[in-house]
Amino acid sequence: xxxxxxxxxxxxxxxxxxxxxxxxxxxxxxxxxxxxxxxxxxxxxxxxxxxxxxxxxxxxxxxxxxxxxxxxxxxxxxxxxxxxxxxxxxxxxxxxxxxxxxxxxxxxxxxxxxxxxxxxxxxxxxxxxxxxxxxxxxxxxxxxxxxxxxxxxxxxxxxxxxxxxxxxxxxxxxxxxxxxxxxxxxxxxxxxxxxxxxxxxxxxxxxxxxxxxxxxxxxxxxxxxxxxxxxxxxxxxxxxxxxxxxxxxxxxxxxxxxxxxxxxxxxxxxxxxxxxxxxxxxxxxxxxxxxxxxxxxxxxxxxxxxxxxxxxxxxxxxxxxxxxxxxxxxxxxxxxxxxxxxxxxxxxxxxxxxxxxxxxxxxxxxxxxxxxxxxxxxxxxxxxxxxxxxxxxxxxxxxxxxxxxxxxxxxxxxxxxxxxxxxxxxxxxxxxxxxxxxxxxxxxxxxxxxxxxxxxxxxxxxxxxxxxxxxxxxxxxxxxxxxxxxxxxxxxxxxxxxxxxxxxxxxxxxxxxxxxxxxxxxxxxxx
Amino acid sequence: xxxxxxxxxxxxxxxxxxxxxxxxxxxxxxxxxxxxxxxxxxxxxxxxxxxxxxxxxxxxxxxxxxxxxxxxxxxxxxxxxxxxxxxxxxxxxxxxxxxxxxxxxxxxxxxxxxxxxxxxxxxxxxxxxxxxxxxxxxxxxxxxxxxxxxxxxxxxxxxxxxxxxxxxxxxxxxxxxxxxxxxxxxxxxxxxxxxxxxxxxxxxxxxxxxxxxxxxxxxxxxxxxxxxxxxxxxxxxxxxxxxxxxxxxxxxxxxxxxxxxxxxxxxxxxxxxxxxxxxxxx
Ligand code: HEM
Ligand SMILES: [Cu+2]
Numbered sequence: 001x002x003x004x005x006x007x008x009x010x011x012x013x014x015x016x017x018x019x020x021x022x023x024x025x026x027x028x029x030x031x032x033x034x035x036x037x038x039x040x041x042x043x044x045x046x047x048x049x050x051x052x053x054x055x056x057x058x059x060x061x062x063x064x065x066x067x068x069x070x071x072x073x074x075x076x077x078x079x080x081x082x083x084x085x086x087x088x089x090x091x092x093x094x095x096x097x098x099x100x101x102x103x104x105x106x107x108x109x110x111x112x113x114x115x116x117x118x119x120x121x122x123x124x125x126x127x128x129x130x131x132x133x134x135x136x137x138x139x140x141x142x143x144x145x146x147x148x149x150x151x152x153x154x155x156x157x158x159x160x161x162x163x164x165x166x167x168x169x170x171x172x173x174x175x176x177x178x179x180x181x182x183x184x185x186x187x188x189x190x191x192x193x194x195x196x197x198x199x200x201x202x203x204x205x206x207x208x209x210x211x212x213x214x215x216x217x218x219x220x221x222x223x224x225x226x227x228x229x230x231x232x233x234x235x236x237x238x239x240x241x242x243x244x245x246x247x248x249x250x251x252x253x254x255x256x257x258x259x260x261x262x263x264x265x266x267x268x269x270x271x272x273x274x275x276x277x278x279x280x281x282x283x284x285x286x287x288x289x290x291x292x293x294x295x296x297x298x299x300x301x302x303x304x305x306x307x308x309x310x311x312x313x314x315x316x317x318x319x320x321x322x323x324x325x326x327x328x329x330x331x332x333x334x335x336x337x338x339x340x341x342x343x344x345x346x347x348x349x350x351x352x353x354x355x356x357x358x359x360x361x362x363x364x365x366x367x368x369x370x371x372x373x374x375x376x377x378x379x380x381x382x383x384x385x386x387x388x389x390x391x392x393x394x395x396x397x398x399x400x401x402x403x404x405x406x407x408x409x410x411x412x413x414x415x416x417x418x419x420x421x422x423x424x425x426x427x428x429x430x431x432x433x434x435x436x437x438x439x440x441x442x443x444x445x446x447x448x449x450x451x452x453x454x455x456x457x458x459x460x461x462x463x464x465x466x467x468x469x470x471x472x473x474x475x476x477x478x479x480x481x482x483x484x485x486x487x488x489x490x491x492x493x494x495x496x497x498x499x500x501x502x503x504x505x506x507x508x509x510x511x512x513x514x515x516x517x518x519x520x521x522x523x524x525x526x527x
Numbered sequence: 528x529x530x531x532x533x534x535x536x537x538x539x540x541x542x543x544x545x546x547x548x549x550x551x552x553x554x555x556x557x558x559x560x561x562x563x564x565x566x567x568x569x570x571x572x573x574x575x576x577x578x579x580x581x582x583x584x585x586x587x588x589x590x591x592x593x594x595x596x597x598x599x600x601x602x603x604x605x606x607x608x609x610x611x612x613x614x615x616x617x618x619x620x621x622x623x624x625x626x627x628x629x630x631x632x633x634x635x636x637x638x639x640x641x642x643x644x645x646x647x648x649x650x651x652x653x654x655x656x657x658x659x660x661x662x663x664x665x666x667x668x669x670x671x672x673x674x675x676x677x678x679x680x681x682x683x684x685x686x687x688x689x690x691x692x693x694x695x696x697x698x699x700x701x702x703x704x705x706x707x708x709x710x711x712x713x714x715x716x717x718x719x720x721x722x723x724x725x726x727x728x729x730x731x732x733x734x735x736x737x738x739x740x741x742x743x744x745x746x747x748x749x750x751x752x753x754x755x756x757x758x759x760x761x762x763x764x765x766x767x768x769x770x771x772x773x774x775x776x777x778x779x780x781x782x783x784x785x786x787x788x789x790x791x792x793x794x795x796x797x798x799x800x801x802x803x804x805x806x807x808x809x
Binding site for chain 2: 017018022023025026027028107108110111112113114116117119120121123124125127128155156159160163164166167170173176177178180181184185186211212213214215216218219220223225226228229230231232233234236237238239240241242244245248249252518
């Protein structure tokens, strides 16, 4: 082996590290970058949340209250785009940054400078998205899926959204290349693939999915751009194209995308449940294989979003069965989490509460997904509030709750302080109650035929909508409590030991709390 | 085996933030421009200039670090993984456009010319390929495979061989062979591009084949256009590598930048073969 040239950390600790704003602008440290990702995504959560409040205010009662219909469409569209690309995805990347190097025994990510670039691409994208509200014609109102032909006809806001998607895609691809390389090449000696923590596994597979599908989304919006401005006819029948083509390309990205948003959540929950059940994860190997099969299957189910576009029956049957097949590995996971808790000596600190909450409510979302997957049923409920209920069960109670669980779980490691357990529990109970208040009733609305993405509705839907709006306002306010708990924990609190949870396992707990600036300067040996 | 090894971590750098400012300008500039707002091109060009500055600075730093031996074997392996995954992402980008070509040719166009759609909406439309579309009145001549495209295929295949030959030279520490091989590859790349420009001019003026020419025009120009853009980038990368070689960079056992560019070049080559078969030939 050729001589290895180490970077002697003892030398560069004292000098060479800018402070103040420059520290954050130029940092190459995975913890700094992880922190920025997490704060950015929280800011986006509040932004997207504000838009959601605007939606629910309008829907509080029938009739037009606050907004013009066009602006209402902009609210739903931008709410979706900001939540998916600004809040949920960056939050998971923030977790990856903080945790993966610590969990695999590395000192940092493989490409520390590119890591900073991936993060700093997000603010420009967010600026493009948010300013699009203020250009002539306003933001795009085509829905977060940006379906043609509507998206071909919109104003300049649409172009800003397209470029924002390009930039966020570049950010995701760089971030994923970094994560994959870190996992494949920076593991401590002895940390074989099948010894990696589940969170690391799920991110390895998520990063693969991201690299595979973000370029396809870039292709889809590029075709939109040329159809809008350069006279191509990809999505226009007059030129031999087809608006349905857009849906195919978009959902080829879109369905793997929903797994991109849930697999790391599975990973977080798989770290937390064993900790508080004080038992190793049941069926680790099957968890790994289940994750991998979900990822592979996610490429062949996309047209379950398109059951009403006029597909041949053979296509509908294929996509229906393929979709149902995904329920098998998903079921394996749910089974394993439950089996992990079986006969465990469980305690219910906030991370565990959020994880168990996740388990209940995410599973409900999985079931409604199965209902949507049944073609004859989906033909009735497509584009109704039933679908809105489904994906908020998996995205809010799935991804977002797992994120909350993870924050509470690792906050002691990140800040060196314990969070306020009482307030954390309050945050959980308020969240789960308001969440169900908001979204459970949407199932009924959808089954009764209320379409999604409309600013006004028939009077018979009034009661349920009022409940949903009240729940939504409560849910929104509750997240300010979360902000308070986190800030309080950063600023002080009971000192956290290296391993604040007695059932916790993994390399990150061998480091002191708060974790040192460079996680492992020399690789630890994993037996 | 790697017991006493330290990890390599680069020190703080301002290049990432410079790059993201560049993209902010480019995003706004492009959006303004295509909406015919006067400031657009200027904002876009400002962004591009900043981006170029960032590329120079950042890659310059990386090549200095590499030459001063900052990178150990682990970093080298990281580079290999990352380049492979980057190329995979590029493959998926092209896949989207090949998918669109397939869909339009095999599903959308036949659907417009048959069944009730054809009968009631577009009774005059005869589907087939190459075709523009039922709503486009102008006609065009499609691009044949055996003129310039065939020559370009030969050029790119040869350039794949010359870059490999240059690599052999580098491994044998035969710098003459290395430089000459690279030079040939660059010349071939530039010839390819010149021929493609000639072909485009010909298509637009003589064949009336434009981006606006429906399914065929869009897929032809978007696929060959993005490929041509990649050849341009690849050629620029090769030129940078040639200058580095002339400056004495790279060692027979340590030259990943060279290999990365040659991988990229081979990838561009393979995409061209697919283009030749699926866009020009069949
Ligand atoms: C058992 C697993 C799942 C199944 C069988 C499933 C099935 C489906 C089906 C069939 C639809 C289309 C409904 C329609 O438009 O009529 C759908 C929509 C959706 N699903 Fe799922 N799903 C599952 C899990 C998930 C997960 C884990 C997520 C995200 C974390 C997710 C996010 C979404 C989203 C965002 C939509 C709506 C997209 C839109 O039209 O805007 N799903 N799902
Ligand atoms: Cu789906």
